[in-house]
Amino acid sequence: MKIQLVFLLTSLLALSSSVMLVHGEDPYLFFTWKVTYGTASPLGHPQQVILVNGLFPGPVLNSTTNNNIVLNVFNHLDEPLLLTWNGVQERRNSWADGTPGTQCPIPPGTNYTYHFQMKDQIGSYYYYPTLGLQRAAGGFGGITINSRPLIPVPYDRPEEEYTVLIFDWYTQNHKDLQKILDSGKGLDRPNGVLINGKTAKGDGKDKPMFMMKPGKTYKYRICNVGMRETLNFRIQDHRMKLVELEGSHPMQNFYDSLDVHVGQCYAVLVTADNKEHTDYVMLASTRNIHTNPHDKDAAVLTGKAIIRYVGGHGAPSPKLPPAPTDIQWSVDQVRSFRWNLSANAARPNIQGSYKYGQIQIARTIKLVNTVEKVKNKLRYAINGVSHVDPETPLKLAEYFGVANKVFKYNIITDNPPAKIAKIIEAPNVINITYRSFVEIVFENHEDTMQSFNLDGYAFFVVGMEPGVWSPDKRKSYNLVDAVSRHTVPVFPNHWTAILLTFDNVGMWNLRSEMAEHRYLGLQLYISILSDSAQFRDEYSLPEWQLLCGIVKNLPRPKP
Structure with a gap:
């Protein structure tokens, strides 16, 4: 085989x-x-x-x-x-x-x-x-x-690079957590926060996770790979220079701490310039970004890791930097990110849509997330549809010409009513015209944080405000240097607007990165088809691709 x-x-x-x-x-x-x-x-x-x-x-x-x-x-x-x-x-x-x-x-x-x-x-x-x-x-x-050697990055090469995965963690088995959701209940808060799968005590007896030489600069690649919690990341007595954000080089500002929402990644430079030459604590803390007063008062969970200076000695100071406590601080931080338009690196969206402010919008799609009980089970939905994965993958059904037996396109509208009457369960697939320039507006009417990811694409986050979106909100858009990224936060009772060119043919998943919400239906798929059906637009079905569902025994279409 x-x-x-x-x-x-x-x-x-x-x-x-x-x-x-x-x-x-x-x-x-x-x-x-x-x-x-x-x-x-x-x-x-x-x-x-x-x-x-x-x-x-x-x-x-x-x-x-x-x-x-x-x-x-x-x-x-x-x-x-x-x-x-x-x-x-x-x-x-x-x-x-x-x-x-x-x-x-x-x-x-x-x-x-x-x-x-x-x-x-x-x-x-x-x-x-x-x-x-x-x-x-x-x-x-x-x-x-x-980056390829011939394409320089806009900063000096660091002494070393470290990957830092921060995430909330449950002590329950993943199958048991799934049974809780299947029973109609929601998950409780996580049991803790980990950094690269561990957490330190910070009492001077921990082994260091990272080493730094005095005077040298290090690159930390930070990703929130957790289930639900926004995590505030910071390093005791050290500032961070933000140099990369999900594939984009932003303007290089310094930050004492960064709110990293679920699914997001940042890269920062940290210089070992503290003269104490001792151990320092790296922290990741839950932010409790909710408008529900009960949830806002929940205990803060913190994961720790130790950074040690080479040749240094001594326990870290017990005085740890606090995390911010209000939502607006986090909103303002996201707004502070600006794209470095002079950075000499690969641009996302190869059709040239980095000049996004000069392109006419062909279609506006508003996506509103809601949650309610359906048949005594908790379900999350986009525009009233809670996504269900069919036995036959949507892409395979489409490619084999049997999509009508598996799902229906466009069962949601681009402009949902102000009040969504009820939630239905079904595969949620929308068509978008190849190479069209589209505005997508996320409206979060819930009191909890949301974080959405779009596979296959990067997009420009141009607007973010409290309340309900309307066309006149475009006056406040950043149409010059918004950062191109693939994950976007949508704060409680806020809207967020993105712009992008759909120039990548395929079936792509738009989902909540909050694992519980995604599992309970807060996702959809976007189908981008090319009229030419040429190899230059999309690869043919690979010979080694697994087949299942109703296409399992069908003859493969010609390449």
Whole structure:
């Protein structure tokens, strides 16, 4: 079989990790990952976790702009598995997106080989499992896409780079958490916060997680890979210079702390310029961004890690920097991010839509999230539709010409009523015209935070205000230097507007990064079709692609 041949080649060339081959095309990186269960005690109690190559969190997928990735995943779990690449824009290739709407799951005891390219990208991202609540058990890790040597970055090369995954954590098994949601209830607050799968006490007895040489500058790639909580990230007695934000180089401002919403990644430079030469505490704390007074008063959970100066000694100071406490501080921080238009790096949206302020809007889509009980079960919805994944992946149904047997397009409207009467459960798929320039407005009428991600794309976050959106709000848009990114926060009782060109053919998942909300229906898929059906617009169905549902035994369409 093709998969077996690819794995044989992978094993011979890569042995256990990776190898790069030089062809006439862009370089190839080969990886082999084994996904298994294991036992860890991140909060002091042994519990089952999901490991990648024996690691929790998993290994960093390290690459460079335009590298081709061939990643053979062996599923040693007792349940199906899919991995997605949060923020990686798989150009013309939603076949590798790793969501239930695009791919058949990898059955237990089998393997599958992902093929995708880091096309025209740089930056800090991460991967994670998308089925059920597997994310609550691990299976995630960082993704680094380095800039090619010929394209300089707008800062000096750091002494070293560190990946920092921060996340809220439950001590319950992920299957038990899923049963709670299936029973109609919501999840309680997490039990703690971890940094790279651990938390320190800060009493001088902890082993350091990171080392810094006095006077040297280090790059920290920070991603919130958690389930639900916005986390405030800060380093005791050190300031952070923001140099990259989900693949974009922003204006380089200094920050004492950063609110990192679920699904978001930042890269900062930190200089070891403190003359005390002792240990310092890195902190990630829950922000409790809610308008419900009861939730706002919930106890703050904090994860810690130790940074040690090389040659230094002494316990860290017990005086730790506090986190901000109000919502407006976080809103203002997001607004402070501006794109560095002079940075000489790969631009997202290769059709030139970085000149987004000069493009006429072809379509406006308003997406309103709501939540209510449906048949005695909690369901979240977009414009009144709570998404349900069918047995046949949406992309496969579309490609095989049997979409009408699996789902209906556009069952939601672009402009929902002010009051959504009820929630229905169904696959939620909308069509958007290829290469059209679209305005999407998210309205969050709930008292909890939301964070939305769009696979396959980066977009420009141009507006964010409290209340309800209306066309006259466009007067306040930033149409010059808004940051291009793939994840956007939508604050309680606020709206957020984004602009983008839909120039990447495929079936792409727009979802809440709050795992509970996504699992209970707060997501949809966007279908971008090309009239030409040319290879230049979209790759053909790979020969090794798994088939399931009603297309399992159908003849494959011609390439």
